[in-house]
Amino acid sequence: MPRVQAKGIGKSFGGQQVLHDVDLDLPKGAFMALLGPSGCGKTTLLRLIAGLELPDAGELRFDDRLIASADSFVPPEARDLGMVFQSYALWPNMTVRGNVDFALKTRRLPRAERRERVDQMLQAVGLEPLAERRPHELSGGQRQRVALARSLVLRPALLLLDEPLANLDAHLRHRMLAEFRRLHAATGTTFILVTHDQDEAMAVASHIAVMEGGRIQQVGTPEDLYRQPATAMVARFVGHGATLPVEVTARQDGICTLSLDGAAQKVPGLQVPGRAGPGPAWLCLHREDLRLSRGPGHFRTQILSQSFQHGRYLTHVLPRGIGTDLLTLALDQPLPAQDEVGIDITGGWVIAREGEAAPLRQPSVPATADADA
Numbered sequence: 001m002p003r004v005q006a007k008g009i010g011k012s013f014g015g016q017q018v019l020h021d022v023d024l025d026l027p028k029g030a031f032m033a034l035l036g037p038s039g040c041g042k043t044t045l046l047r048l049i050a051g052l053e054l055p056d057a058g059e060l061r062f063d064d065r066l067i068a069s070a071d072s073f074v075p076p077e078a079r080d081l082g083m084v085f086q087s088y089a090l091w092p093n094m095t096v097r098g099n100v101d102f103a104l105k106t107r108r109l110p111r112a113e114r115r116e117r118v119d120q121m122l123q124a125v126g127l128e129p130l131a132e133r134r135p136h137e138l139s140g141g142q143r144q145r146v147a148l149a150r151s152l153v154l155r156p157a158l159l160l161l162d163e164p165l166a167n168l169d170a171h172l173r174h175r176m177l178a179e180f181r182r183l184h185a186a187t188g189t190t191f192i193l194v195t196h197d198q199d200e201a202m203a204v205a206s207h208i209a210v211m212e213g214g215r216i217q218q219v220g221t222p223e224d225l226y227r228q229p230a231t232a233m234v235a236r237f238v239g240h241g242a243t244l245p246v247e248v249t250a251r252q253d254g255i256c257t258l259s260l261d262g263a264a265q266k267v268p269g270l271q272v273p274g275r276a277g278p279g280p281a282w283l284c285l286h287r288e289d290l291r292l293s294r295g296p297g298h299f300r301t302q303i304l305s306q307s308f309q310h311g312r313y314l315t316h317v318l319p320r321g322i323g324t325d326l327l328t329l330a331l332d333q334p335l336p337a338q339d340e341v342g343i344d345i346t347g348g349w350v351i352a353r354e355g356e357a358a359p360l361r362q363p364s365v366p367a368t369a370d371a372d373a
C-alpha cells in the first residue's frame with residue numbers, strides 16, 4: 001500500500017498544457033477521489049500514475065521509490081497496480097470465473113492457489129452464483145463487479161478507478177459505492193477514483209483532490225472541502241455550495257466581520273468564521289447556512305423556483321443585487337415563485353477573493369488512521 005507522491009507534475013499534449021505543477025501526497029491505504037469538471041486533467045493524472053503517460057516535468061514516487069520523472073520511468077506492469085475503466089473490457093468468450101482467473105493463470109500461479117484466490121474474490125464481490133456465466137449474461141453492475149474482482153484478485157497495492165460507475169443507473173451506483181467502501185476496508189489497498197460527480201466522491205473518499213484547468217485547487221477530507229473550501233471554485237463545486245461577494249472589515253480569533261457587497265443592499269456587521277483578512281472576500285454558503293426570515297432578514301431575495309425533494313421544498317432564490325450565484329434553501333412549505341423573501345445567514349465560511357487566482361500549492365494531507373499499517 002504505497003504512499004503516492006506527485007511533485008511539480010506537468011504534462012502537455014501537442015502544445016496544450018493539461019497539467020500544471022501538480023502536487024499530491026496520498027497517504028498509504030487512503031481512498032482518494034480526483035474530482036473536477038470535464039477536461040480538467042483527472043484522467044491524465046491517473047494515467048500518469050498508472051504509467052500509461054509520461055510526465056514532461058516533475059516526479060512521481062510510490063513510497064521512496066522514484067516511479068517517473070523527466071528521465072526515469074517504471075513501466076506499468078512493474079508498478080503493482082490494478083486499473084478499472086468505465087468500459088469494463090471483460091473477455092467476452094470467458095466465464096466470470098475465467099475472467100477473474102485469467103491474470104493469475106498468465107502469472108503461472110499453482111492451480112490450487114488460483115482456485116482459492118478466485119473463489120475468495122468471487123465471494124467478496126457476491127458473484128459466486130454467477131461464476132459460470134459469460135459477460136453478455138450479466139447486468140452492468142455485475143460486469144462492473146467482475147472488473148473489480150479481476151483487478152483485486154492480483155492483490156495490487158494500488159487500485160486506479162477511472163469513472164467506473166458512469167454507465168450504471170443511480171440505484172446501482174449507490175450499491176457499487178458501498179461495495180467500493182467495503183472492498184477498500186477489507187483489502188487495505190490504496191484506491192484512487194476519478195470522478196466528476198461530487199456526490200460520488202463525498203460518498204466514498206477519505207481524501208478528495210479537487211482539480212480545475214489542470215491544477216489542484218485543494219486536497220483534503222470531504223469535511224475539509226465542505227466546511228473550509230480554499231477557493232470559490234471548490235466552494236461552488238462541492239456540496240452544491242454558493243458564494244456571495246462580501247467585504248471583510250475585521251478579523252479576530254478566526255471570526256470575520258463583514259458586510260455584503262451588493263450595490264442594492266448593505267448589511268454590515270455580520271460575523272462568520274473564515275480565513276480572510278480585511279478586504280474583498282467570498283462568503284461560502286450551503287443550504288443549512290441560510291434561514292427564511294420573518295422580517296427583512298440580512299438580505300432580500302427573489303424566489304425563482306421550488307421543487308419537492310426528500311420531504312422538503314428545495315427553493316432557489318436570487319439575492320437582490322449581491323453577486324450572481326443562486327442560493328438554495330430547504331423549506332417546509334411551498335412559496336409562490338417571484339415572491340420576495342428575506343434571508344438570514346446563520347453560518348458559512350469566508351475566504352479572500354484573491355484565493356481564486358492563487359490556489360493552495362502545497363496541500364497538506366492528514367494521514368489516515370491506518371496510514372502506517
Ligand SMILES: Nc1ncnc2c1ncn2[C@@H]1O[C@H](COP(=O)(O)OP(=O)(O)OP(=O)(O)O)[C@@H](O)[C@H]1O
Nearest residue numbers: 013014018036037038039040041042043044045196
Ligand atoms: N492523448 C491526448 N492527446 C491530446 N489531448 C489530450 C489527450 N488526452 C487528454 N487530452 C486533453 O487533455 C485535457 C484533459 O483531459 P482529461 O481526459 O485528463 O480530462 P478529464 O478531467 O479526465 O475529463 P473527463 O471527465 O471529460 O474525462 C483535455 O483537454 C483533453 O482533450
